[in-house]
Amino acid sequence: MPFPILTSIVALPAVGALLLLLVRGDEQGDRLARQIALVVSILVFAETLLLWSRFNPASADFQFVERHAWIPAFGISYAIGIDGISLMLIVLTAFLTPLALLGSWESVHRRTRAFCAFILLLETAMLGVFVSLDLFLFYVFWDAMLIPMYFLIGIWGYDRRIYAAVKFLLYTMAGSVLMLLAIIGLAVLYNATTGEYSFDLVKLYALQVPDHLQFWFFLAFALAFAIKVPLFPFHTWLPDAHVEAPTAGSVILAGVLLKMGTYGFVRFAFPLFPRAAVFFAPALATLAIIGIIYGALVAMVQPDMKKLVAYSSVSHLGFVVLGIAALNAQGVQGAVYQMLNHGVSTGGLFLIVGMLSDRRHTRLIGEFGGLKKVMPHLVAAFLIVTLSSIGLPGLNGFVGEFLILLGAFRADAKMAAFAATGVILSATYMLWMFQRVNYGAVTNDKNRNLPDLAPREWAVLVPIVALAVLMGVAPNLFLNPIAPSVDHMLSQVQQQIPARVRADGGPAGHAVALAGFTHPEAARSAIARIEGSRAETTR
C-alpha cells in the first residue's frame, strides 16, 4: 500500500492538537504550545508542497485516492482524493495556517495552548472538507469545522464576540442541515435506482437526478454554500464574525472558510445537479453582482478597517460566484484563481490590520493617518497587499478578476458590465482607506512612536507579498493544475444540457424558479420549453 499522504496531511494537525494536551498550562507551556503548533502547521505546508510536486497536472481525475469502508450498510466510505482545484485550496489552507498562528503570536495572551489546539483542529476540518470524495464524510468535516471556529471567535474575540460566535454557528448550521437532508435524499435516490446505498461522489456524479428533485436538492446545497460564501443576502453573519474574531480567526475565516462555499458550488452543487445549476445560474449571477456592488458601497463608508475588509470580502466573493455562474472555462478558472487570490490578499489585509490593532488597540481609520512616515516597511507591505486586492496588473488579483470578467462577458455582456463597476468601486474604497491611514501628516500623537515591523511580522508579510507577486506574474504555475479539473467539471455540467439554457431574462426566470417550489411539473415543462427554444435558435 502506498503511503497515505492525504490522510497524513489531514490528520497531522489533529495529532498536533492532541500533542498540545500534554503540554502544561503555565506560561512556559504556552510558549511551547505555540512553537509546537507552528512547527506542525509548517510541516503540513511542506507536505502539501510535496503533494503538489507529485501531482499530475495534466489529469482531471481524482488523484491520491484512498478508500476505506466506514459504514458499509449505507455505502459510506472514508473516500478522499484531490483534483487540481482541491490541491490548490489545500495548499492555500496550509499556507495560511502558520501565518495566522504567527500573526497572533503576541496578541493572544491567555489560554494560548487551547487557542493553538483549536487552530490545528480547524485546519484538520478544513483540509478534510477539501479532500472528501464521500458526501457523508464531507458533511462531517463541514459541520465539525464550525466548532473550533466558534470557540476561536467566542473566547479570543473582541467585545461582542459571543453574539458573533453564536450567530456564525447558528447561521451556518441552519444552512447546512438542509443540505444534509439533500445528501440523504441523493443516497435514497441512488438506492432506488441501483439497489444499493452510496454517498460516493464519483458514483453520484453518474446518477441522473429527476428535474424536480434537482430543484430541491440544488436549493438545499446552494443555501448552505451561499451562506458560507457569503452571497448577498445571506452575508449578515460575516461582518460580525470578522470584526469580532481575533486576527488568526479572521485570516482563516476570510482565507479559507469562505472558499468552502464557492468550492462547494464547483465540486458538489453544479456537477451533481447540472440542470438545476444551469437553471439557477442567472439568479446566482444576479445575486453575485448585487453582492459585488452592495459590498463595495458598504465597504466605502466603514469607519472600521476590519469591517471594511469584511465587506470587501462580500464584494470579492461575489466575483467568484459570478465566475462560477458564467459556466465557461474562463469564468470558472478565474473563479478558482480568485479564491486563491482572495485568500492571499484578504488574509494579508487582516494580518496587517491585526498588526495595527496590536499597536494601537483600535481599528478605526480616523485614529490613524500619516503612518508612512512612522512605519515605512509596514506601509510598503500594506500598499502591495492593497494593490493586489484591487487587482492591479502584475499582482495576483488582476488575473482572477480579468478571467472572471472575460467569462462573464461571454455568458452575458450586461452582467460583465455591472460587475466591472465593482472593480472601480474596490479601487475607490481600498485606496481611500489606504490614503487616510497612511498618507498626510501624523495627526494623532499616539501614532508618532509606533514601532515598524518586528522580525516576526517580517516573517508573516514576506511570504504574502512574495506570493502576491508570483501569482501575478506567473499565473500559469497555478492555473495549469486547475484547468483540466475545471474543464472536467464543465463537461459534467454540459453533458446533461446540450446548450446553455439562459432562463429567458430575469423576471421570467424568477417566475419559473418560484414555480419550482410549488409545481415541480410546471417547472420541468418550463425547462423543457426553454431548452426547446434554445434548440430552435441554435438551429
Add this chain to the structure above:
Amino acid sequence: MNPGALNAIVPMACVAAAGLAAMMAEAFRAPDERMPIAGLGLVGLAGAALASIALWGHNASSFGVVVADNFGLFVTAVLIVVGVLSIGISGPSIEREGLPAGEYYALMLFAISGMMLMATASDLLVIFLALEVLSLAVYVLTGIRRTSSTAVESAFKYFLLGAFSSAFFLYGIAFTYGLTGSTRLDRVGSLVAAQGMSPTPMQLVAVGLLLVGFAFKVSAIPFHMWTPDAYEGAPPAVAGFMSTGVKAAAFAAFARVFLAALDPLRGEWSAAVWVIAAATMIGGTVVGVAQSNVKRMLAYSSIAHAGYLLVALLAANDVGKGAILFYLLAYAVTNIGAFGVIAVLDSADRPNDQLKDYAGLWNERPGLAAMMTIFLLSLGGFPPFAGFIAKWYVFSAAVKAGYSWLAIIGVLTSVVSVFFYLRIVVMMYMTDTEAPARFPGIPRIAGAALVVSAILVFYLGVLPTQVMDWAAASIATIF
C-alpha cells in the same frame, strides 16, 4: 416445569436480586458504617450483562409472556449501560446530601429490573406490570430528597400524572382485550389483522388510549407537563437515569406494541404519531430556549429527543429499523453524561443548576467543561459525536419512508436546540466568573463514569458500524 423456561428472565432477576441485597445491606448497616452498596448494583448489572450475552440469538421465552429476543436484549444492554453509568454518577449526590444509599440503589435497581421486563414483555398486562414496577421506584427516587419541598412537590406531580397515564394505558389494554380476547401481543396482532381493513371505533379507542399511555411515559407533547418539574426536583443523577432509562424501556414497549401487534392499524395511528412527533420536536426545542435552569433545559431537550425517537418509530423501514435502537443508546450515553456533570457540580448547599452557575467552569475545571461540551454538542447533533450519527440515522429513515417534512422539522429544530445547548457552552467558556472556586471536587468514580460516557459518545460517533449492525439485526426479531 422445564428449567429452561426461566432463561428469559435471568437478566432482570440478577438486577432484582442485587436490589434486594442492597435493601438487606441497608437494613443491617450501622448508622455511620460505609458499605459498598453501589458495588452490589454493579455486580447485579454485570450478571445481567453476562446473561444477556448468553441469551443473544436464542429467542428464549418464559411463560409465553416474556421474550428475550434480540430486540429486547439490545434494549436490556442499553439499560445495563444506563444503570452502570447512573450508579457511577450517583455517588456525589448521595454523599453530599446524605441520601440513604441503600434505599437509593435498591430503588434504582428495582426500576432497572422493571425496565428490563418492559423491554422484553410480550403481553400487554406484563408490560403494564413492568411499567408500574419501574414507575413506582422512579416516583420515590424523584422525591428522595425528603427535606426539599421542590423534590416532594415534583415527585407528587410526577406520581399524579403518572398514575393518570397508567389508567389510560390500562383502559387501552381493556379495550384491546375486549376486541381480541387476548392480551398476548402475537395474538392481538393476528386477530387485529384478521378483523379486516376498515377499523372499528373500538379499535380506534383502544389504539388511542394505548398511544396516550405511551406518550405520557416517553414525555411526548402534549403529555409532557410532568417532565421539567420532575427533572428539576430529582437529584441530577436520578434525572439522568429517568430521562434515559424510562425512555428506553417505554420506547421498547411502544415499538413492540405498535410496530409488531398494531402494525395492521398503521394507517390509523401513523397520522397521530406524525402530529405528536412534530409537536414534540418543535415544542421541546422552542420552550427549551427560554429556560434558565440547566436541568429544566435538559428536560425540554429530552422532550425534543422523544420527538426524534417518534420519527424513528414512525419511519421504521428497512433503513430505519435500527435507527430507534441506535438512537436510544446514543442518547442514553450522552444524556447521562450531561446530567453526570450536573451531578458532580451539585452540592448540598448549592445545586449549581442555574445557567449562570456555569460561568467560568472552564477556568476551574477544564476537563469537566470539555466533557460537558462534548455531551452538549452530541445532543445538538454535531459530528463527530454519537448524536450526529443517531440523528442522521433517524432522518435517513424518515426521508426513505417519505416523511420528508418530519425530517425537515427535525433538522431545523436541531438548529434551534443547538442555540440553547450553546448557552451553557457560552457560560462555561466565554463568561468570566466573579467568585472563583465554588465548585466541589470531582469524586473519582463519578469522573470515571463521565470519561466512559465521553469515550462512548466518541466511539459511537466515529465507529458506529458495529453497533448499527447489532441494532438493525436486533429489531429484525420483532417485525
